[in-house]
Amino acid sequence: MLFRQLFDRESSTYTYLIADPLNKTAMLVDPVLEQVERDLQLLKELELSLRYCLETHIHADHITSTGKLRAITGCSSVIPAGAKVVGADRFIADGETLQLGAISIEAIATPGHTDSHVAYRINGVSGAAPKELRVLTGDALFIRGCGRTDFQGGDAGTLYDSVTQRLFTLPEETLVYPGHDYRGCTVSTIGEEKRWNPRFVGRDRYSFIELMTSLKLENPKKMMEAVPANQNCGNVLFVS
Amino acid sequence: MLFRQLFDRESSTYTYLIADPLNKTAMLVDPVLEQVERDLQLLKELELSLRYCLETHIHADHITSTGKLRAITGCSSVIPAGAKVVGADRFIADGETLQLGAISIEAIATPGHTDSHVAYRINGVSGAAPKELRVLTGDALFIRGCGRTDFQGGDAGTLYDSVTQRLFTLPEETLVYPGHDYRGCTVSTIGEEKRWNPRFVGRDRYSFIELMTSLKLENPKKMMEAVPANQNCGNVLFVS
Numbered sequence: 001m002l003f004r005q006l007f008d009r010e011s012s013t014y015t016y017l018i019a020d021p022l023n024k025t026a027m028l029v030d031p032v033l034e035q036v037e038r039d040l041q042l043l044k045e046l047e048l049s050l051r052y053c054l055e056t057h058i059h060a061d062h063i064t065s066t067g068k069l070r071a072i073t074g075c076s077s078v079i080p081a082g083a084k085v086v087g088a089d090r091f092i093a094d095g096e097t098l099q100l101g102a103i104s105i106e107a108i109a110t111p112g113h114t115d116s117h118v119a120y121r122i123n124g125v126s127g128a129a130p131k132e133l134r135v136l137t138g139d140a141l142f143i144r145g146c147g148r149t150d151f152q153g154g155d156a157g158t159l160y161d162s163v164t165q166r167l168f169t170l171p172e173e174t175l176v177y178p179g180h181d182y183r184g185c186t187v188s189t190i191g192e193e194k195r196w197n198p199r200f201v202g203r204d205r206y207s208f209i210e211l212m213t214s215l216k217l218e219n220p221k222k223m224m225e226a227v228p229a230n231q232n233c234g235n236v237l238f239v240s
Numbered sequence: 241m242l243f244r245q246l247f248d249r250e251s252s253t254y255t256y257l258i259a260d261p262l263n264k265t266a267m268l269v270d271p272v273l274e275q276v277e278r279d280l281q282l283l284k285e286l287e288l289s290l291r292y293c294l295e296t297h298i299h300a301d302h303i304t305s306t307g308k309l310r311a312i313t314g315c316s317s318v319i320p321a322g323a324k325v326v327g328a329d330r331f332i333a334d335g336e337t338l339q340l341g342a343i344s345i346e347a348i349a350t351p352g353h354t355d356s357h358v359a360y361r362i363n364g365v366s367g368a369a370p371k372e373l374r375v376l377t378g379d380a381l382f383i384r385g386c387g388r389t390d391f392q393g394g395d396a397g398t399l400y401d402s403v404t405q406r407l408f409t410l411p412e413e414t415l416v417y418p419g420h421d422y423r424g425c426t427v428s429t430i431g432e433e434k435r436w437n438p439r440f441v442g443r444d445r446y447s448f449i450e451l452m453t454s455l456k457l458e459n460p461k462k463m464m465e466a467v468p469a470n471q472n473c474g475n476v477l478f479v480s
Contacts, residue, residue, distance in 0.1 A: 007424035009249070038423055045436045183278055184247035186426065196285045 001103055001122075002046070003134070005177060005186060006039065008032040011062040011222075012180045015039065016136055018122060019048050020101025027052035027100055028069070029120060029136050030179055033234060036065040040072065050075040051100060054092075056138025056179055057117040058083050058230045060152060061220035067235035077233050080107070082116035087233045092118065108166050110140040112159020113147030119167060121174075133171055135190070138179040141167050143188040146199045147179070149212045151219070152227065156212035160205045168194050241343055241362075242286070243374070245417060245426060246279065248272040251302040251462075252420045255279065256376055258362060259288050260341025267292035267340055268309070269360060269376050270419055273474060276305040280312065290315040291340060294332075296378025296419055297357040298323050298470045300392060301460035307475035317473050320347070322356035327473045332358065348406050350380040352399020353387030359407060361414075373411055375430070378419040381407050383428040386439045387419070389452045391459070392467070396452035400445045408434050 004017040011032065017039070019026035026048035031039055043050055050073040053066040057080060066077045067087075079085045081093035092098070094109035107118040119141075122134040139147030141163050149156040167176075172191030195201065203211065220226070229235070244257040251272060257279070259266035266288035271279055283290055290313040293306040297320060306317045307327075319325045321333035332338070334349035347358040359381075362374040379387030381403050389396040407416075412431030435441065443451065460466070469475070 005426045007247075007426065009424060035424065038425075042425075045432065184249060184275065185278075185282075186245045186247065192285065 001132075002026075002048075003122075004042070006035065006042075008035050008062065010034065012182050013059075013062055014177065014179060014181065014186075016177060017042065017048075018100065018103065018105075019046065020103050023101040025049050025051045025101055027054060027075075027098070027105070028065075029054045030056055030059070030138070031065040031069060033063040033065040033068065036068050039065065040069070043073075049073075052076050052078050052098060054078045054098075054105070054120060055080065055083075055230070056119065056136065056140075057114045058085065058152065058227060060223045060227050062222060063226050063229045064234035067233040070233065079233075080109075080116045080118040083114075083231075084116075085231050085233060087235065094118070108135070110138070110159075110162035110166055111153075112149055112156065112162045113139040113152075113154055115153025115155070117162075121170070133174040134177060135167065135170060135174050136177045136179075137167060141176060141193060141197070142178045143176065143181055143183075143185040143193070144197050144199075146197070148215065148217055150215070150217065151223075156209040157205055159212070160200075160208045163200060168200075241372075242266075242288075243362075244282070246275065246282075248275050248302065250274065252422050253299075253302055254417065254419060254421065254426075256417060257282065257288075258340065258343065258345075259286065260343050263341040265289050265291045265341055267294060267315075267338070267345070269294045270296055270299070270378065271305040271309060273303040273305040273308065276308050279305065280309070283313075289313075292316050292318050292338060294318045294338075294345070294360060295320065295323075295470075296359065296376065296380075297354045298325065298392065298467060300463045300467050302462060303466050303469045304474035307473040310473065319473075320349075320356045320358040323354075323471075324356075325471050325473060327475065334358070348375070350378070350399075350402035350406055351393075352389055352396065352402045353379040353392075353394055355393025355395070357402075361410070373414040374417060375407065375410060375414050376417045376419070377407060381416060381433060381437070382418045383416065383421055383423075383425040383433070384437050384439075386437070388455065388457055390455070390457065391463075396449040397445055399452070400440075400448045403440060408440075 002019040006015040016029040076089035079088040081091040098105040120136040176188040242259040246255040256269040316329035319328040321331040338345040360376040416428040
C-alpha cells in the first residue's frame with residue numbers, strides 16, 4: 001500500500017493519499033481546495049488514477065477539493081451517510097466498505113463533532129501486520145485532543161460515545177491519523193490516545209460534556225463560506 | 241521500530257523520533273529548541289529513554305534543542321565529523337554507525353548545503369523489508385527540492401555530487417524523510433526524487449551549479465543567532 005500524509009498549513013488539515021501500487025488506483029481523504037495542484041501533480045508523478053475522494057465529514061474550516069478533482073479526473077465523491085450534501089456519488093454508512101485494489105476501507109460512524117462523521121479504517125492487504133492497521137479519525141479524535149462539538153449538529157456526549165466505544169475499542173497498535181494537528185504531530189496510536197489524551201483520560205461522559213461546553217471557541221474564519229461549499233461537494237467556487 | 245515525524249511550523253523543520261520499542265531507547269534527529277517541551281512530553285508518554293540527539297548539520301534557520309535535552313536527560317550529542325562544534329559527545333563520519341537497540345543508523349557524508357552535512361540511513365531491524373528502508377536527508381535533499389548552497393561552506397557542485405552519487409544510489413524504494421518541507425509533503429522515495437526532483441532531473445553538474453548560483457536567496461532570519469548557538473550544541477540561550 002502507498003500511504004502519504006499531506007498537510008495544508010493554513011487550515012492545519014491533513015489529507016491522505018492511499019493507493020494500491022499494483023493496480024495504480026488511488027483515493028484522497030479530506031483533500032483541500034488550495035492544494036489541488038499539489039495533489040494532482042503528485043498523482044501524476046506517481047502514475048496513479050484517482051478513483052475516490054472521501055470526506056470524513058462536512059468541514060467548516062476549509063473547502064474540499066473533491067468537486068474540482070471530480071471534474072478533472074472523473075473520480076467518485078464519497079460522503080458520510082446522513083450528510084446534507086448535494087451531488088455526491090455515494091453515501092457511506094457505518095460498517096460499509098470501499099475496495100481500492102487490494103485495500104479495503106471501512107467506514108466507522110463517529111458522530112459528535114458533526115452529526116454525520118465517519119472515521120475510515122484502512123486494513124491494507126489481507127494479512128497485514130498489526131502495526132500496519134491504520135484509522136483516519138477526521139475531527140473525532142486528534143493526537144491528544146478532539147474536534148469541537150458546538151456546531152453542525154455536534155454533540156459532546158455523542159462524540160464521547162464515538163471515541164470511547166468505536167475508536168478506543170480498536171486494537172491498541174492501530175495507527176491514528178487525524179484530520180488536523182496544531183502542534184506538529186503526525187501520527188499516534190489508539191493505545192497512546194487511550195492512555196494520554198487529556199480530553200478523555202479520567203473523564204466520564206458527564207465530565208467530558210462539561211469540558212467541551214466550557215471551551216467557548218470562536219467560529220472558524222471560513223465557516224460561512226466553507227460549509228455551504230462543502231454541502232455541494234466543494235463546487236460553489238468554480239462552477240460557472 | 242517506532243518512527244515519528246514531528247514538525248516545527250515556524251521553521252518548517254522536521255524532527256525525527258526513532259526508538260527501539262523493546263529496549264525503550266530513543267534518539268531525536270534535528271530537534272528544535274522551541275519544541276523541547278512537546279518532545280520531552282512525548283518521550284515521557286512513550287516511556288522512552290533518550291540516548292542520542294543527532295544533527296544532520298549545523299542549522300542556520302533554527303536553534304537545536306540538543307543542549308537543553310542533554311542537560312535534562314543526559315543524552316549524547318552526535319554531530320557530523322568536521323563541524324565546528326564545541327561540546328559534542330561524538331563526531332560521526334561517513335560510514336560510521338550508531339546502534340540503538342536493534343536499530344542501526346549509518347551516517348552518509350552529504351556535504352554541499354554546508355561543509356559538514358550527513359544523512360542518516362535507518363536500516364531498522366536486520367532483515368527489514370525493502371519498503372522499510374529510510375534515509376533522513378537533512379537539507380541535502382528535500383521532496384522535489386534541495387537545500388541552498390550559498391553559506392556555511394556550502395558548494396553547489398559538492399551538493400550535486402552528494403545527492404547524485406550518495407543518495408540517488410540508494411535502493412529506489414528507500415523512503416526519503418527530509419529536514420524541511422514547505423509544501424505539506426511528508427515523505428518521498430529515492431526513486432521518486434530521481435524521476436521528479438526539478439533541481440536534478442535533466443541537469444548535469446554545471447547546470448545545477450548555474451541554477452543554485454542564480455537563486456539569490458535572503459539569509460534566514462535567525463541565522464546570526466542560530467549558527468553560533470548551534471556551534472555550541474544549542475547551549476548559548478540557556479546556560480547562565
